[in-house]
Every structure is written in C-alpha cells, then in structure tokens.
Amino acid sequence: LFGETITCDLVEGGDKIPVTSKNKHDFVAKYVNCVLNTSVSKQFDQFKKGFDMVASHSPLKSWFRPEELEKLIVGTPELDFRALQSVARYDNGYSADSDVVKWFWEITHAMTEEDKSKLLAFSTGCGRAPVGGMSEMNFIVVKNGGDCERLPT
Numbered sequence: 001l002f003g004e005t006i007t008c009d010l011v012e013g014g015d016k017i018p019v020t021s022k023n024k025h026d027f028v029a030k031y032v033n034c035v036l037n038t039s040v041s042k043q044f045d046q047f048k049k050g051f052d053m054v055a056s057h058s059p060l061k062s063w064f065r066p067e068e069l070e071k072l073i074v075g076t077p078e079l080d081f082r083a084l085q086s087v088a089r090y091d092n093g094y095s096a097d098s099d100v101v102k103w104f105w106e107i108t109h110a111m112t113e114e115d116k117s118k119l120l121a122f123s124t125g126c127g128r129a130p131v132g133g134m135s136e137m138n139f140i141v142v143k144n145g146g147d148c149e150r151l152p153t
Helices: 024-036 038-056 066-074 081-087 099-110 113-124
Strands: 089-091 140-142
Touching: 024 038, 081 099
Parallel strands: 089 140
Antiparallel strands: none
C-alpha cells in the first residue's frame, strides 16, 4: 500500500503451492477477497461503527431502501451532460457563446459514458451525479487568466 509491500496468506502454506490452471480461479477469488475485504477491514469496521451510530437511532433505515441510501451517499451513475450544460455558468471572459465553450460542450457530448465519468471526476472529485441529477450541480467554466494558451478551469 503506497509503496509498502504487504504479505497476505491466502491459504495456509500458500507460498509453497504453485498457481495452476486447476486452482487459478480459487487463487483469484482468495486474492480479490484479501485486497477488497481483509486488507481494509479495520477501516471498514470503523466506518461501519460510525455509520451505525448515526443510522441506528435515525429514521434512515425506515425511510430508505438500501439502494436509495446508496444513491444518497454516492450519487447516481446517470450522467446527463445536457442538463449540466443548461445550468452551467461562465466567468472571467467566457460565455455560452464563446467558441471555446461551444467546443467544450461539443466534445463532451461526443464522449463515451466512461470518459464523461472521468471528466466529471476530474472537475468535481466524483464521477457520479448528485441525487438530484446534473442540473443540481454548480458548474462554472472560468478562463484561467488572460493567456489565450491556457485551458479553461
């Protein structure tokens, strides 16, 4: 983790068992479990403890189904960039009619969903839309100084 090598015994004596075509699926399942569950169990347990403290005496459990609560916490994967464009604001010399802004939206609308998610993650820190959708976002395209060689921010 972050340059540190961590050893995780997947099975007892596993360092002496070669991975073959017969046991590769078992190896991968155990490895994935180690990486996604075992290695983060301390952090997850603390998160769960905090979440349970908040949610156990809260109406959250009765108000929301698990998938609705997930949407509240992590957002929605549906990315409607036309809705975002309709609420976008422009500053420091840009307007909706600026050539650069028009090119930005033209390129954005032509992107794959994966690339749109990456663009959203780059510009907001999260690749998912908020619960109310993209039209609920505060999205401002700003000219990065007077130098015409710089990209918008």
